[in-house]
Amino acid sequence: MFSIILYVVGSLMHFYVADRVRRAAFLRERVRPGPWWLGAVLVWLVYIAGVRIGDEALDWRWWPGQFAMTWLGLLFVMTMCLLVADVLTGFGLWLRRHRPALIGIAAMAGLAIGAFGIWQAVRAPRVIEYEVMLDELPRALDGTVLAMVADLHLGAQRGPEWLAARVEQINALSPDAVVMVGDQVEGEPVRSELLPAVLQRLQAPLGVWAVTGNHEFYGDVAETLAEFEAGGVGWLRDGHATIAPGLVLTGIDDVGRAMRRGDDPARAVEPVLATRPDGASILLAHIPALPVVEQASRQGVDLMLSGHTHDGQIWPFNHAVKTRFPLVVGEYRVGAMTLIVSRGAGSWGPRMRLWKAGEIVKLTLRSPRP
Template sequence: MFSTYLLGAAAIMTAYVFRRMDGLPFLGSLTCRTRMVLGLCAWLFIMVARYVGRANFGQWSIILESVGLSLLITLFLAAALLAVVDAATFFGRFLPAAAPRLRRAAFALALVLSGAALVQGMRAPIITEYEVALPGLPDELDGITVAAVSDLHAGTQLGPDWLKTRADQIMTLKPDIILLLGDIVEGHSRQLNALLPALSTLRAPLGVYAVPGNHENHGFPEKALRLFHDAGFTVLVNRWDSPAPGLVVAGVEDLSTHQGSQATNDPVAEALADRPAGATILLSHTPLRYEEAASLGTGLMLAGHTHGGQIWPFNYVVRLSFPLVEGRFEIGPMTFIVTRGAGVWGARMRLWNPGELLKITLRAD
């Protein structure tokens, strides 16, 4: 269903962009029909590249998918900037002499921003630090550090070497506990086993905890979860564990998948049921149900999934489904942090939303 929506949106954007190319050098001199045929070819290339990449035919298919998705993002940026120009000039009816120049500037800026996004997408994620007063945390645990990471998306565009570099970056934080917030691997990847050595280097005194995201559920979900177990992680699916007296770490299934299912259980309530007294950290891949988590006594909730929008101005679109896109929020007595994630989905492109790893220092309240 997501692929259908994605390709549908790509078709609309491609038709709009190629239709508005009149006045551009080279392509703008072609007839409208010819430009629309070229637009159809571009859309077909995106569709084929996505199919081939998902089918995992080898390294060449990964490259093809990356090129196709990079083209899609460039078209998205061009469509967004053109829409601003067309809205300001009412499709050239106002400022008719300036409108073509503004459209050319929009196309040029889209190319510049695409280049900047490629550069930013190749950079290592930054470290974002927080200090959180956690209700119920025993004094003896005051000052412990948490490394939290989401959305590594290892397995297709981002391979074992990239994952090993990220694992090393996490370990330099010297965390007392490591929390993995889902979409750590691509479930449809055929090289999941190659990721095990890098994942196995993640170790912390209080353990490594993980929850699945929607991408672990793609293709071979049982293999993705087995990979986590083989790496020595404690996987939390609608349950809790206590790494130390007075501290509870709970985790839920991917809530976006649950929202669309016919399941009648309440994952958040199930994950937090019958837990001992003390401080509670709730892990959720998707930033949903945070009010419920706060009402059930959670002190800190961590989520990812949104990538912070990944490509500006897509963050405004993401906000329609997930009002809390990134950053720190206070939900009553609960602190809620949504991370942009360390990796990327699709093409290795980010614009004004760099990848991040979280280092959180917990304080006794």
Template sequence: MFSIVLNIVGPLLHLYVAARLYSLDAVRTRVPRRAWWIGAVLVWLLYLAGVHIGDAALDWRWWPGQFALTWLGITFVMSLCLLATDIVGGFGYLARAHTQKLRALGAGAGLLLAAVALFQGMRAPVVTDREVVMQGLPRALDGTVIVAISDIHLGAQRRSAWLAARIEQINALQPAAVLLLGDLVEDDPVGRPLPGEPQLAPTLRGLRAPLGVWAVTGNHEFYGDAETTVAQFREGGVRWLRDQQVELAPGLVLAGIEDVGRRMRKERDYLGGLARTIPAAADSATILMSHIPAPRIIEAASARGVDLMLSGHTHGGQIWPFSYAVQQRFARFAGAYDVDGMLLYVTRGAGSWGPRMRLWQAGEIIRLTLRAPPAALAHADREPAQS
């Protein structure tokens, strides 16, 4: 599907934007027609070269690959704005006296929104704070800080140096545990960095979390060699939960399930991992990590007494108006949701996929402060001191 977007939709967007921009008097009177269209063809050829070279390469091929993805995002945003003004003006037939002004407005709005999207996509992710009341959480763990991050997509766009900056952000939050919610790589394992860039494992070992750094797989891990990626992160001190659960601290359980994307695509039952991981209703405060916020996983987790479920995958739609399409697939696609007493948080993710752009919101890192229920705190306060 994405191949169709790159090879067919992308060139059509490019052609549409080029034609509309050249219809503006301010452009047409200053740039000869032949020069404009020769330039447009050269940009189109560079775009196609980038598409077929690919954006995963970490050598000179990175530049045309990244240009192609960025240009696709820019022309998409500009096409939205230009199409809106075309519709208002009847494509130049209904409001001919205002066609130039409308198209100039559309072009200006498109450039502005593309700049905003690039800024939001390239800036550091913001920190989202949330307090979570967990039934059964011991009083001793009240105030425990958990930091979660998803969809970092290490690869051509983001490398170990970018990850090192995110680790500084995370460490500043003083987490007891760090949770990595999948899609940690773009597709292939990160491999050897470019000259002058830090190695992955020493970078990961910079994370400071007394209760550990834990991860689950996402769909992108399986687009490449998932086992190599798992080994690379394990070398950096990351512990994986692949249909497993552990006791983070007395009275607090952390569970993680293997990515269910492949089973969902084949319309097969994908609850087996959750059933193996949490076979019965949880009697301890429980956190579940599941990369994809699949509806059946959400409902089953809530029925099993999970207190907090953390997911990513959706990117919050990443570039508006794709958020509406994502919401058709995942009704709970970004932010916090109460599901029969279970808190589900679907993060927008810290990175991006495809164009390094976000419209409207930047990526995020989640800081969760765990709270014992008020009744438990009150009961503990009433307990007599032991001599």
């Protein structure tokens, strides 16, 4: 399905944008149709080649792959803007004299919005703060700080150097523990000798913990796990860790594969939660699938942390994502449980974000007031 979007929908948007921009007032009299369409076809061929090659490789293939993904995002934004101009002019049936100017304005708006989206994706993630009360958290742990990062998507777009800057951001929060909530990689392992050293710079006395996301399983998951373990990261794969007396982390493996098979993802959660130690309970689960959320609430989890949705990443896809994951981003109460879904620190596909930048989450845990 995604290949159809990349090849077919991407191509349709490409030639639609090329046709409309050629009609803009500032180009119509300056560029001849022949050279324009030759250039449009050449750019389209580069786009198709980039889609075919992919964007995970860290050699020369990185460039066409990155171009293809960025071009796809820009085409989408420009298509939306140009469609507005087409609707206003009845696709050329009225306001014919003003149509070239309106198309030119729409094209410039699309370029400006696309540039803003790219900037939002490449800028440093923002720090979002939450304060959560856990009923069973001991008084001695009141004020414990967790730094939560999701959807780093390390790979062609973001390597260890980018991660090093995120480590500095995280350390500035003085976290007691760091939790990485899935999709640490784009697919294939990072395969960089710099990665373990960067991860080892994380300063968290209660440890650095991670769960798998769907993207970990798109490549060699065993090698990815080993790379992060070499950096001091502890993986919670359907397991638990009592990181302090009375504070328990539980992590489940990605449920995306079960969902794609049509299985109930709650079945994977129930036995894991049933064996967790006593104490305030935090569940790390990459995908905030509603059956998982509801099962966790029924089994007395105090706090669930997820990512995966990217908050749609590019508006208006957040509305489409919400139809599949109703609890799409932010803080929710589900029974007695708090759920926090992060929009993620990185991005997937087009390196664009509209309208909000990526995020790193600072969580301050509170025990009940006496």
